[in-house]
Amino acid sequence: MVESKHSWKAWIYLSPAILLLLVFTVWPIINTVRMSLLEGYSSMGAAGGISYSFGIGNFKQVLEYKDFLKCLGNTMLLCVLTVPISTLLALLIAVCLNAIKPLQRLLQTIFFLPYVTNSIAIGMVFAAMFNMVGSAFGGENEIIITAGIINNVIEFFGGTRVNWINVGSSYIANIVVMVIYIVWNALPFKILILLGGLQSINKQYYDAAKVDGTRRIRVFGRITVPLLSPMLAYVVITGFIGGFKEYSSIVGIFGDDMGPTGDPGRLNTVVGFIYDALGNHQGRASAAALILFGIIFVVTLINLYVSKKKTHY
Amino acid sequence: MSVSELTMQERDMRKVTVKQRVVKIAVQVLLYLFLITMAVIVIFPFYWMLISSVKSLAEYQRAVPTLFPKEILLSNYVEAFKQANLGRLFLNTLYVGVVSTLLSLVITVLSAFAFARLEFKGKNALFAALLATMMIPGELFTITNYVTVYSLKWMNTFTVLIVPFLVSVFYIYLLRQNFMQIPNELYLAAKVDGTSDIKYLWKVMIPLSLPTLISITILKMMGAWNSYVWPRLVANDEAHRLITNGLRNAFTESTGDVNIPVQMAAVAIVSFPLFLVFIFLRKYIMKGVSRSGIKG
């Protein structure tokens, strides 16, 4: 390789990036650790002249707070549901797209459209589609003004309408809506990566399989998936990292309350918890963020370990 | 082997090919059916946004929603444009987008080059450290960064919208993967010829990784277009306000509720340029982003 006496050159090339990262990324991380270790730290109080002592009180408060575990549970549930579903669906769509000729480009374009949207704005569109307008749902005095387009479609096909996101809706219905929206949001990126992977697989493998008369399913399982495994690992890992940071999609559907009317915070996530605490309790927010970082770190390590065993480079 | 046996085999073969053809067509039909159904599901929210944006408020609030608007009210768009002062917002956003993209490209190319082609002590450790920062929720940087830019007296300037986000570890990572696919022999040959690094970068590496650079450009522009939390905090004056922020401001009055069709119209106007860019440059995005897969 290149002689290492020129390594100062590398540092020069890297200097703008490193300088900016030091200022706007590394220092905030240090400061976060500092704030998390100052018991009960709040920047308003600090501005008012209060001094704080060192300790792990923030971590204790966060972990003992009942809603934090709920937030963590929601986050994990959404991760565990949306990552496999979106990955499988994306794989299916990518494989199908790869197998057709006419309309391929048009369909590709359509599948990429959600990629260019603001998740809060389109979340409002989704919310409007699932929203029921009326009063006293499920009670004897129920009045339905409009059941929402999704329920209209369900009723059109003979189903019964579901209270998706309104007052009195069930946790399961809420989760279903969130899964649909998050998967919808996550598909474009995954299709993009997987289709790119598929198209770069050497045609010779398939030709060889054809000559051998191998069945499609076997081809898929024995050739496509192994050769695609680096991309699959990539979308799963980024999917988990993104999933643990889930926040704005829930704001998009349920608003700042992070839950249906009557039960706010029901769908709150860890990042939502951090945001809530960020206002007046920067110490707690910092502690929660570090806990989240730890979780993501461990999950990513596990993912990498598993994918190293299963991935064929 | 008798003649009759041969013909029987032939007949079998033919049967198989007919059967295969039927299966093949059936599979194709199923493929299209599946893909088109999925496409309709994916595109429906956009359709819903568009038709809502041309409905009158009364029609929007109807009991049974109309799948196609009874009358098309383009006045919602005029109203949205006026109410949100979109012209100014477009210009501001364009300026921030272009400048930050250019600077960001320079920084990203230099860093990716160093990581992909140069050897230095602690390279892997440094790269791993950079990747690790991607895992930290960005929300947490906000408080500290706010203090920093304030101390630097950058409030309500374009600088504050551009500089803090110039470095993206993700883009460096993307481009590094791309650079690493270019055979090292090319670089060594260039070294022997006495070509400088910069020249080599400009003549060989950049042209070869153009799709990735274009996709980074588009992603960066999109970032400027969609950014909301940070601009609202640090540059919320008329002269520097960006589009997403301006959009929200325009529809927040101290009292009264929002005319949703007008709001949808504004959202549609703001989304439109992105769609346009995306449709025309789709090829580059595909090539660039798909190459970032864990390869090499």
Next chain:
Amino acid sequence: MKKIIVAVILLLALCLNTLALASCKKDAKDVDFVVPEEGFDTSTPVTITFYHTMGQNLRDVLDRYIVEFNKIYPNITINHQQVGGYDDVRDQIKTEIAVGGQPNIAYCYPDHVALYNLAKAAISMDNLIASEMTVTRQDGTTETLGLTQTQIDDFIKGYYEEGKQFGDGKMYTLPLSKSTEVLYYNKTFFDANGITPPTTWDEMEQVCKRIKEIDPDSIPLGYDSESNWFINLCEQLNSPYTSATGDHFLFDNETNRNFVAKFREWYQKGYVTTQEISGGYTSALFVKASTEAGNSYMSIGSSAGATHQRPEKSGGSYPFEVGITTVPQMDAANPKVISQGPSLCIFNKSNPQEVLASWLFVKYLTTCVEFQAEFSMASGYVPVIKSVNNNEIYKTQFLDKADGGDNIAALSIKVGLQQEAAYYTSPAFNGSSAARDQVGLLMQKCLTAQTDDVAGMIKKAFEDAVAECKYQAG
């Protein structure tokens, strides 16, 4: 070479570190502003910033009066900007206080000031109000720096007192423009069916029952703010809600649980809905009249939102006339209505001249009759000084024309002015906004939860709400 570069980078990081730390450090401050002996300097230019939530039409009014103000104090430059909604103003200032970059003047709600007080950032105005120092204006006339007794008496008392509810008896805010809650009712429908608008909650129950008989598909009453609903009832029943000192969160008690249980029955009978439960301002249900199911005939909402409570014209006339009256009471003889709308607070600055300039401007906006009149007409808010009612234009062009149609804003202001004596505000402290949020959520939950053990559910909801308040404030 490499070592040098690393060292430089480390050094840079260190510098930055100390820089950022230094800017965080502040000495403990005093909220009491001391008027400097030399008084206000009318010759040196001074620039002040003002954060608000005004839309374009109100900004136009403000701009006109800044021109007027500059005629008497040409050395004061006023930069003002709309920072989104109320919460945006609060959040922005909160972040700015941490680095000492807060504006001079801001729109505020009491809860916001309680928050700013944690950092001792807002000044108490007592010394300014009491000051008898003289200031000479550009045109040679003079004014007292403080407020004269006549000026103080001119303020609507409930509004003025709002500035002192922070538990330490000091005055932190001056009211700018106010609103309250009023009951909007469908006058056409009420008249046709011989119903009189309810004045008490008992009458309200009867009216709801009657309307439900006439139009079973309707929800007779919409109440916009769940939080206000709860707080109003506490005030009207004289039952504890919160306290600025000592144990803050007092609302978990028998009386309060009982009225919540009663309103739950109302909701279950289909008598009432709220903004959160119905998924939008209840004015949307009110203006629909009887054209669709789920409409309402009464709506309790902000007096400043009157134009939204008016149905759209069809065929050149309104489908029904709107009546406006005081919200239902426990005791109609001793009414209580909530006071809302922006006040102004002034922030501490190292340069006392900035604070004096801010004070002069705040005083100008709150005591200038013409500004108060014009601002009220443009915004639909109630003016905070009584003498506005004697303003000829305001009286003849605006108030006298009040009706339940074109001039509905004037009608609601008129009702707002009539209940002058009934205004109350809740104490503000660190955690008061949490209490406000929590009781609103509590109402939503208790009204709608599907359960067999109603009493148990309500008990638990109250306990959870108090616990959450304590966590937020702790």
